[in-house]
Amino acid sequence: xxxxxxxxxxxxxxxxxxxxxxxxxxxxxxxxxxxxxxxxxxxxxxxxxxxxxxxxxxxxxxxxxxxxxxxxxxxxxxxxxxxxxxxxxxxxxxxxxxxxxxxxxxxxxxxxxxxxxxxxxxxxxxxxxxxxxxxxxxxxxxxxxxxxxxxxxxxxxxxxxxxxxxxxxxxxxxxxxxxxxxxxxxxxxxxxxxxxxxxxxxxxxxxxxxxxxxxxxxxxxxxxxxxxxxxxxxxxxxxxxxxxxxxxxxxxxxxxxxxxxxxxxxxxxxxxxxxxxxxxxxxxxxxxxxxxxxxxxxxxxxxxxxxxxxxxxxxxxxxxxxxxxxxxxxxxxxxxxxxxxxxxxxxx
Numbered sequence: 195x196x197x198x199x200x201x202x203x204x205x206x207x208x209x210x211x212x213x214x215x216x217x218x219x220x221x222x223x224x225x226x227x228x229x230x231x232x233x234x235x236x237x238x239x240x241x242x243x244x245x246x247x248x249x250x251x252x253x254x255x256x257x258x259x260x261x262x263x264x265x266x267x268x269x270x271x272x273x274x275x276x277x278x279x280x281x282x283x284x285x286x287x288x289x290x291x292x293x294x295x296x297x298x299x300x301x302x303x304x305x306x307x308x309x310x311x312x313x314x315x316x317x318x319x320x321x322x323x324x325x326x327x328x329x330x331x332x333x334x335x336x337x338x339x340x341x342x343x344x345x346x347x348x349x350x351x352x353x354x355x356x357x358x359x360x361x362x363x364x365x366x367x368x369x370x371x372x373x374x375x376x377x378x379x380x381x382x383x384x385x386x387x388x389x390x391x392x393x394x395x396x397x398x399x400x401x402x403x404x405x406x407x408x409x410x411x412x413x414x415x416x417x418x419x420x421x422x423x424x425x426x427x428x429x430x431x432x433x434x435x436x437x438x439x440x441x442x443x444x445x446x447x448x449x450x451x452x453x454x455x456x457x458x459x460x461x462x463x464x465x466x467x468x469x470x471x472x473x474x475x476x477x478x479x480x481x482x483x484x485x486x487x488x489x490x491x492x493x494x495x496x497x498x499x500x501x502x503x504x505x506x507x508x509x510x511x512x513x514x515x516x517x518x519x520x521x522x523x524x525x526x527x528x529x530x531x532x533x534x535x536x537x538x539x540x541x542x
Contacts, residue, residue, distance in 0.1 A: 199211070200269055204302060207238060209268060216356070220251070232328075259285065263479070270481065285307065290311050292353065297373075297491060313350065314340055318429050318431070337363045340365060344368065377488065383409040384472065387470065388485075391527075392459045408439050410437065415437075417495050472484075477516050483516075493510060
């Protein structure tokens with residue numbers, strides 16, 4: 195099998211390094227000349243993942259020749275469609291393009307390459323690139339892979355075997371349910387991480403941040419339910435329908451249910467305490483944030499059903515303000531967001 199990795203940021207770089215390390219026929223492509231130069235000179239430098247080490251291999255800025263059995267799309271969501279179009283001529287007739295992005299990118303890619311050639315890979319671990327060619331595993335975990343139509347074939351098994359060195363792999367017949375659960379979580383932790391400018395552990399120590407996360411996830415769950423999605427827990431996370439705020443949660447701030455939800459978020463914050471928002475990294479690098487693929491997706495679909503999603507809408511707008519340098523990522527910015535929303539959102 196031949197593997198083409200498109201995108202060598204935190205997730206793509208770690209995946210590519212493991213494929214190289216396993217001796218698989220792999221080509222890694224990046225649009226960042228600094229990453230290409232660093233890996234050409236020093237290989238892929240891994241931190242916090244089985245011990246610091248260097249993996250022989252390099253990324254290139256040029257698309258390769260030949261056909262590939264799997265194209266692994268590890269770009270940021272705003273580049274996923276252009277990357278899919280660029281890789282399509284390199285895809286073997288029975289090959290598949292695999293989406294590692296957060297959000298609902300499989301639907302977009304399937305319109306370009308076909309639903310039969312599209313596979314989703316829900317990432318349940320964290321990775322960052324503190325400098326070009328240097329990759330840090332910030333949280334343990336694996337993948338959930340599947341197809342939009344719920345069917346399973348030999349390609350999923352082959353992909354599972356290739357990804358096992360990175361982390362445990364689950365094959366699902368309910369990719370949509372997994373994706374929506376992860377979407378709800380990412381709408382909270384990724385976007386709030388971008389606004390707060392800190393790692394997840396530090397942010398979720400604050401009750402008002404957990405409150406915002408619960409509000410964001412609740413809106414996402416309501417939209418998923420209107421789309422008749424059967425939400426499915428992603429490995430290492432939680433039941434999103436249980437986490438959604440209820441009327442009793444909003445009335446009684448000390449209810450056992452609400453206390454349990456806050457406690458679970460604190461536990462998640464501790465487990466993934468070193469995770470840093472990829473959206474924050476994009477903003478710092480002057481790149482387009484993926485907020486339209488997360489909170490924006492919830493807002494747009496909520497509008498179709500006549501559902502209100504004011505918290506996700508406000509978060510989306512604030513992230514764009516950060517991107518335009520009209521605001522600065524900080525705890526003060528996050529607190530101001532919370533105080534502004536308290537005027538329109540019932541206490542919880």
